[in-house]
Amino acid sequence: MLKEYLSQKKELIEKELQKNLRKYLHPKTLSEVMYYAVMNGGKRLRPILMYMMCDLFQRSYDNIKDVATALEFIHCYSLVHDDLPAMDNDIYRRGKLTVHTKYDEATAILVGDILLTEAFNIIATSDYINDKNKVNVMSKLSEYAGFFGMAGGQFVDIKSEHIKVSYDTLKYIHENKTGKLITAAIELPLIILNVNQIRKEKLIKYSRLIGTAFQIKDDILDIEGTFEKIGKKPSDEKLEKTTYPSLFGLKKSKEILNEHISEAKKILKDFENNNLLMELTEYIGKREA
Amino acid sequence: MLKEYLSQKKELIEKELQKNLRKYLHPKTLSEVMYYAVMNGGKRLRPILMYMMCDLFQRSYDNIKDVATALEFIHCYSLVHDDLPAMDNDIYRRGKLTVHTKYDEATAILVGDILLTEAFNIIATSDYINDKNKVNVMSKLSEYAGFFGMAGGQFVDIKSEHIKVSYDTLKYIHENKTGKLITAAIELPLIILNVNQIRKEKLIKYSRLIGTAFQIKDDILDIEGTFEKIGKKPSDEKLEKTTYPSLFGLKKSKEILNEHISEAKKILKDFENNNLLMELTEYIGKREA
Numbered sequence: 001m002l003k004e005y006l007s008q009k010k011e012l013i014e015k016e017l018q019k020n021l022r023k024y025l026h027p028k029t030l031s032e033v034m035y036y037a038v039m040n041g042g043k044r045l046r047p048i049l050m051y052m053m054c055d056l057f058q059r060s061y062d063n064i065k066d067v068a069t070a071l072e073f074i075h076c077y078s079l080v081h082d083d084l085p086a087m088d089n090d091i092y093r094r095g096k097l098t099v100h101t102k103y104d105e106a107t108a109i110l111v112g113d114i115l116l117t118e119a120f121n122i123i124a125t126s127d128y129i130n131d132k133n134k135v136n137v138m139s140k141l142s143e144y145a146g147f148f149g150m151a152g153g154q155f156v157d158i159k160s161e162h163i164k165v166s167y168d169t170l171k172y173i174h175e176n177k178t179g180k181l182i183t184a185a186i187e188l189p190l191i192i193l194n195v196n197q198i199r200k201e202k203l204i205k206y207s208r209l210i211g212t213a214f215q216i217k218d219d220i221l222d223i224e225g226t227f228e229k230i231g232k233k234p235s236d237e238k239l240e241k242t243t244y245p246s247l248f249g250l251k252k253s254k255e256i257l258n259e260h261i262s263e264a265k266k267i268l269k270d271f272e273n274n275n276l277l278m279e280l281t282e283y284i285g286k287r288e289a
Numbered sequence: 290m291l292k293e294y295l296s297q298k299k300e301l302i303e304k305e306l307q308k309n310l311r312k313y314l315h316p317k318t319l320s321e322v323m324y325y326a327v328m329n330g331g332k333r334l335r336p337i338l339m340y341m342m343c344d345l346f347q348r349s350y351d352n353i354k355d356v357a358t359a360l361e362f363i364h365c366y367s368l369v370h371d372d373l374p375a376m377d378n379d380i381y382r383r384g385k386l387t388v389h390t391k392y393d394e395a396t397a398i399l400v401g402d403i404l405l406t407e408a409f410n411i412i413a414t415s416d417y418i419n420d421k422n423k424v425n426v427m428s429k430l431s432e433y434a435g436f437f438g439m440a441g442g443q444f445v446d447i448k449s450e451h452i453k454v455s456y457d458t459l460k461y462i463h464e465n466k467t468g469k470l471i472t473a474a475i476e477l478p479l480i481i482l483n484v485n486q487i488r489k490e491k492l493i494k495y496s497r498l499i500g501t502a503f504q505i506k507d508d509i510l511d512i513e514g515t516f517e518k519i520g521k522k523p524s525d526e527k528l529e530k531t532t533y534p535s536l537f538g539l540k541k542s543k544e545i546l547n548e549h550i551s552e553a554k555k556i557l558k559d560f561e562n563n564n565l566l567m568e569l570t571e572y573i574g575k576r577e578a
Contacts, residue, residue, distance in 0.1 A: 024436045027441065027444060027445055027448075029444075029448065030436065030441060030444045030445075034436070077402075081398055081399075081402060084394075084395075084398065086393070086394030086395040086398060087395050087398065104375070105373075105375035106373075106375040106376050106447045107444070107447075109370055109373065109375060109376065109398065110370075110440055110443060110444045110447070112402070113366075113370060113401070113402075113405065113435075113440050114435050114436050114440045114441070114444075116402065116405055116406065117405065117431050117434050117435035117436075117440060118431065118435045118436055120409050120427055120431040121427075121428065121431035121432055121435060124424050124425075124427040124428035124431060125428050131420040131421050131423070131424045132420050134420070134423075134424050135413050135420045135423050135424065136413075138409055138410075138413040138427060139410065139413035139414050142406050142407065142409040142410035142413060143410055145406050146402075146403050146406035146407045146410060147313045147319065147323070147403050147406075147407055151399055151402050151403045151406060152316065152319060152403070154399060155316060155318075155319045155396070155399045155403075156316055156319075158395045158396075158399070159316075159318065
């Protein structure tokens with residue numbers, strides 16, 4: 001059931017991504033790199049969460065499809081920049097050459113900059129959202145992607161390489177570097193769908209739990225995963241990054257992961273039509289890539 | 290008269306920049322880098338043009354001060370990224386170490402990303418602009434900064450190093466890499482101030498003329514300027530970039546520059562209170578740094 005849903009939605013989301021990418025025609029070489037950076041074989045977890053919010057409240061995807069494209073553009077830009085030699089220095093991502101490896105560093109920097117900029121353009125020029133919601137969405141999205149969100153978290157992460165950091169710092173990194181965009185995936189649709197404050201807060205709490213769970217699972221996969229499964233070389237060890245397993249050991253990390261998953265599922269019990277979200281929540285704890 | 294105006298406005302603009310920068314407290318190291326990247330001794334030409342639009346139509350700076358900060362953040366991000374080793378590889382800018390030289394490359398990439406992201410946050414959360422104008426401003430700003438603007442122009446510029454390009458390509462580079470943000474500096478205030486279409490179009494045309502003039506003058510300074518005057522090493526020659534002087538020679542380039550300046554001044558004649566803009570237009574042709 002979930003598997004089918006995920007593959008259906010992924011197809012829908014990638015059609016939207018491609019539709020948007022077709023606007024960027026000239027310079028053609030740049031247009032090709034943008035396509036390569038976005039159509040990267042990703043799981044599309046963030047847009048899928050947004051579509052799931054529409055399904056949870058039985059509302060049309062039209063409400064949020066442009067914001068889903070924008071959020072995925074921002075996620076893709078962050079991957080392109082994170083892979084750069086000065087950052088994580090990754091040659092492969094999901095089994096494909098990273099953008100700076102296939103093209104060059106200048107191109108990767110610029111394509112990241114462009115994806116970030118165009119994300120805001122897609123929301124600002126959307127035909128499906130009113131001005132008030134556009135402003136609220138862009139306000140939250142920029143907060144979650146910038147200094148107080150993803151990029152801030154990435155900065156602390158980079159600065160924490162080769163040193164052992166405290167649990168507080170590790171939490172800060174996770175909550176910001178990956179957590180904030182997962183929260184965005186849940187919160188932005190709730191803004192547009194005008195969901196009441198109590199339900200919104202519950203689901204934002206849910207997003208934080210699965211965000212952390214997702215990251216702990218990433219840390220675990222980085223140790224247990226193989227190139228074949230996760231499509232890249234395990235890199236945390238190479239960079240001597242502090243992770244849940246390095247702080248708590250593998251066994252305890254798995255326990256913490258499971259606690260987060262059950263907390264998240266507890267929140268979902270207050271919502272009807274929660275079947276798919278329940279399944280997805282379990283999948284986050286169990287995924288192998 | 291102009292000189293005093295410029296230094297007064299620069300002070301005002303830098304106070305606004307600093308006020309905004311004070312919001313970014315933790316992580317402190319990141320906050321310091323942002324300050325370094327923004328308080329960089331720049332001329333603040335783009336925000337000054339925005340303030341001049343307010344003066345031209347005798348309206349309060351409050352209308353546009355947040356957008357001025359946002360535009361300058363975007364300009365600063367572009368400088369930080371352009372200076373990177375993979376791009377123009379500059380060690381100095383305005384006589385100070387570039388961000389990646391003073392700190393490191395990862396920091397420079399992230400601080401650029403953050404300045405770009407926060408620019409949209411500043412507009413989206415501004416207390417001085419209504420939602421309709423926020424959306425229109427962010428729509429134009431992202432267009433002018435992204436694929437169809439500054440970053441697209443920078444991409445073509447980078448790809449044109451060490452090869453002789455056509456006049457059309459050179460124009461494309463200039464119109465996008467530097468021109469579009471200068472047009473933004475003129476057009477965004479006109480959106481917010483609700484200036485009528487005819488006047489808006491005239492001033493947008495004016496912005497294109499001074500944008501090109503500014504770039505031709507940059508090319509000329511890159512040949513005639515010294516480190517003491519322009520605060521950086523002349524770099525176009527090093528990278529064998531096609532420039533107005535390399536295509537047309539120095540003498541003809543100066544003629545084209547002067548034509549642009551007089552065309553621009555002609556447009557201004559249709560506006561009252563144009564004294565300062567007239568002086569600024571002349572200054573763009575004559576500046577020595």
